[in-house]
Amino acid sequence: METVKDIERAELVTYDEKDRIFHLANDTISYIIQIEESDVLAHVYFGKRIKGYRHHKNYPRRDRGFSGNTPLNDDRSFSKDTLPQEYSSHGGMDYRLPALVIRRENGSNLLDLRYHDYQISEGKPALSGLPHAYVLQAKEAETLVITLKDRELGVYVDLMYTIYRNRSVVTRCVNIRNQTTETIAIEKAASFQIDFTHSGRFDEVIALPGAHVKERQISRQPILAGIKSFESRRGSSSHQMNSFIALTNKHTTEFAGEAIGIHLVYSGNHSFEIEKDQINQTRVIGGINPYNFHWLLAANQSFQTPEILLSYSDQGLNQMSQVTHQLLQERVARGKHQYQQRPILVNNWEATYFDFTSKKLEAIIDEAKELGLEMFVLDDGWFGKRDADNSSLGDWYEYRGKLANGLKGLADYTHQAGLQFGIWVEPEMISLDSKLYRHHPDYLMSEPDRTPAVSLSQYVLDFTREEVRAAIETQLRKLLDTIDIDYVKWDMNRSLSDAYSASLGKENQGEVLHRYVLGLYELMERLTTDYPEILWEGCSGGGGRFDAGLLHYMPQSWTSDNTDAVERINIQYGTSLGYPISAMTAHVSAVPNHQTGRVTSLKTRGDVAMGGVFGYELDLTHLSEEEKNEVKEQVAFYKEIRRTVQYGDFYRLHDPFEQATASWIFVAKDQEEAVLFLSRKLANAQPDFHEIRLAGLAEEDFYRDQQTGQIYSGSELMTVGLYYPDFYGDFQTSLIHFIKVEEGENANERNN
Numbered sequence: 001m002e003t004v005k006d007i008e009r010a011e012l013v014t015y016d017e018k019d020r021i022f023h024l025a026n027d028t029i030s031y032i033i034q035i036e037e038s039d040v041l042a043h044v045y046f047g048k049r050i051k052g053y054r055h056h057k058n059y060p061r062r063d064r065g066f067s068g069n070t071p072l073n074d075d076r077s078f079s080k081d082t083l084p085q086e087y088s089s090h091g092g093m094d095y096r097l098p099a100l101v102i103r104r105e106n107g108s109n110l111l112d113l114r115y116h117d118y119q120i121s122e123g124k125p126a127l128s129g130l131p132h133a134y135v136l137q138a139k140e141a142e143t144l145v146i147t148l149k150d151r152e153l154g155v156y157v158d159l160m161y162t163i164y165r166n167r168s169v170v171t172r173c174v175n176i177r178n179q180t181t182e183t184i185a186i187e188k189a190a191s192f193q194i195d196f197t198h199s200g201r202f203d204e205v206i207a208l209p210g211a212h213v214k215e216r217q218i219s220r221q222p223i224l225a226g227i228k229s230f231e232s233r234r235g236s237s238s239h240q241m242n243s244f245i246a247l248t249n250k251h252t253t254e255f256a257g258e259a260i261g262i263h264l265v266y267s268g269n270h271s272f273e274i275e276k277d278q279i280n281q282t283r284v285i286g287g288i289n290p291y292n293f294h295w296l297l298a299a300n301q302s303f304q305t306p307e308i309l310l311s312y313s314d315q316g317l318n319q320m321s322q323v324t325h326q327l328l329q330e331r332v333a334r335g336k337h338q339y340q341q342r343p344i345l346v347n348n349w350e351a352t353y354f355d356f357t358s359k360k361l362e363a364i365i366d367e368a369k370e371l372g373l374e375m376f377v378l379d380d381g382w383f384g385k386r387d388a389d390n391s392s393l394g395d396w397y398e399y400r401g402k403l404a405n406g407l408k409g410l411a412d413y414t415h416q417a418g419l420q421f422g423i424w425v426e427p428e429m430i431s432l433d434s435k436l437y438r439h440h441p442d443y444l445m446s447e448p449d450r451t452p453a454v455s456l457s458q459y460v461l462d463f464t465r466e467e468v469r470a471a472i473e474t475q476l477r478k479l480l481d482t483i484d485i486d487y488v489k490w491d492m493n494r495s496l497s498d499a500y501s502a503s504l505g506k507e508n509q510g511e512v513l514h515r516y517v518l519g520l521y522e523l524m525e526r527l528t529t530d531y532p533e534i535l536w537e538g539c540s541g542g543g544g545r546f547d548a549g550l551l552h553y554m555p556q557s558w559t560s561d562n563t564d565a566v567e568r569i570n571i572q573y574g575t576s577l578g579y580p581i582s583a584m585t586a587h588v589s590a591v592p593n594h595q596t597g598r599v600t601s602l603k604t605r606g607d608v609a610m611g612g613v614f615g616y617e618l619d620l621t622h623l624s625e626e627e628k629n630e631v632k633e634q635v636a637f638y639k640e641i642r643r644t645v646q647y648g649d650f651y652r653l654h655d656p657f658e659q660a661t662a663s664w665i666f667v668a669k670d671q672e673e674a675v676l677f678l679s680r681k682l683a684n685a686q687p688d689f690h691e692i693r694l695a696g697l698a699e700e701d702f703y704r705d706q707q708t709g710q711i712y713s714g715s716e717l718m719t720v721g722l723y724y725p726d727f728y729g730d731f732q733t734s735l736i737h738f739i740k741v742e743e744g745e746n747a748n749e750r751n752n
Helices: 316-331 358-371 406-416 435-439 466-482 506-530 565-575 602-609 625-647 714-719 743-751
Strands: 013-016 021-025 029-035 041-048 100-103 113-122 141-150 155-164 169-178 184-196 204-209 219-222 226-231 241-248 259-265 270-276 282-288 295-297 302-304 307-313 345-347 375-378 420-425 487-490 535-538 556-558 584-589 613-617 649-654 661-667 673-680 702-705 711-713 732-741
Touching: 013 113, 013 141, 021 141, 021 155, 029 155, 029 169, 041 113, 041 184, 041 307, 100 169, 169 184, 184 307, 204 226, 226 241, 241 316, 259 270, 259 282, 259 316, 295 302, 295 506, 307 316, 316 649, 345 420, 358 375, 358 406, 358 625, 375 406, 375 487, 406 420, 466 506, 506 535, 565 584, 565 602, 565 661, 584 602, 602 625, 602 673, 602 732, 613 625, 625 661, 625 673, 625 732, 702 714, 711 714
Parallel strands: 345 375, 345 613, 375 420, 420 487, 487 535, 535 556, 556 584, 584 613
Antiparallel strands: 013 021, 021 029, 029 041, 100 184, 113 141, 141 155, 155 169, 169 302, 169 307, 184 282, 184 295, 204 219, 204 241, 226 270, 241 259, 259 307, 270 282, 649 661, 661 673, 673 732, 702 711, 702 732
């Protein structure tokens, strides 16, 4: 856990008035911006720290046919169509993708942004109503705000940059202010733009596409001529395309080369657009997806975009991930559980589904106590009249009679057994067969006189409306005030549709999806603030809303509904590219697996699940005595390594997307402990001998394999390495636990 220390005062942001250069720099990175002629704001550089930049990288002048002049400038060699810019708009003869598009009352969408002024301040301002990275004390960051203005209209665009003193991170966002006398419509408002002139520096992009039960699969693609986009149009960050990408080049590996991680701190529709132009320059734009977005901004009002996090590495993808992990853990996540070791739980869903009684659940709780688990979670089916998935969403009161001693009785039984008690909710959804719908059918999000689309027999509540959120909040508060609950799993089991709100005028319907997310954040902020003792976990059919925005309210999320150990290797590996291990929950489930039908050993399932926040998703009462003993051992072992797994440094070693093996390692912050995971999917009769070289250890120290007693130097493990075990059979895994030994202890063992 990071502690705040007194920091020597040093400027992180400087402005050279003569050359009109802004330079954001700390010990590891530089971000350079120049005010070009005609007051056009140009991007110069983002990457490894430059010491003593002398302002000599002036963009070359050349007349490019059909690019056109910059308005009010007759120099044919200076064009906004080729100049690398910090934030572009439609108009001014830049024909590339714009970051901002507005439309005036007269129908015009022309905007020509020019530099207006700037401000540098200590610290980092909060973003009202939106999740964001923060500071604990002002001296750990500095913020630069550069204001652009249309050359004719009173439209102002504040570009906000924050650089942390001790992190390879720059955050960016944009505030758009309407100082005209008319209402303007925002049709696109990106949170950031960055233009790269060197075509070979970042010539590849890594995205995390997927599907339900197949989230965050790594896709690495070349950046070719034209436009490439990665987006969600589903109302959430989605299973299908995560709101994280990374820019690399073809030589970047896990341990070498440049990489920039780009996170959108937002849980709704998003878009990343990449364009390689006619002279092989690359523009990257990201933010709220402009699809179905139309925001009316009245005179003297402003619009704030979500924040973008830019994490830089010059030592490969692992360093990029670690920079990102630390930022998300330490300056995006919040609250009591931010650094706490997360409990080992059992969830009853795959054990019972809707068919449970107090007797059945109490038996699972009794077994959980005997096996050393720490929490029991009651999943779907405890509320309203919920015996199937076609009723009761919106009725967050106890299903009377389903539990013999009631919900409070079950919670008390769990606590008396020495376990914590958790519960499942899905607050954003409504069933037609519900008390809430019968009393308030208008709470359902839909267009009047049109039958809304249904998914999983459920519909979406209109969270743009304060009274709808208040109705759900009142029910949840009553539940939390009357039942002793330690954990809440907040689910969302469908994409949004029928994006229409009866509370908004016809001209404002393009605001619905963003207002929905803002309403969701408001409710989450109120509940997580007022119930800080509760461990809140996000979920959306597994990983459908696994994003940096949700992490601001809930420190962990259910990584995927897919609990098959073999497929979870890829899912967890891909997720680790942009998200810390402490955010990823992973459970052991029954076999044959409910999603794939695959049979894997309890050892394999446990080894994979210990690559995240560990738990179980099965009926403990159906285990054999041999299996119960193995579970006891797994639980005891995870308790030993939990701090290192959840809060240590994580390194990916073998990529399962490229080969039959997968491996990763967790290393304690003090380098005194390491946990190595090894796996091989399919067996063959004449296997290769696979080798593995570890990472992150102290070269001069010695480490003992806790199972074999063998002692190795850190240098040996990282350079000579180890052979994989000679696995026999399909879907085999191994966990190797290394503990640092004292120098004298190592010498004695060598002498013996």
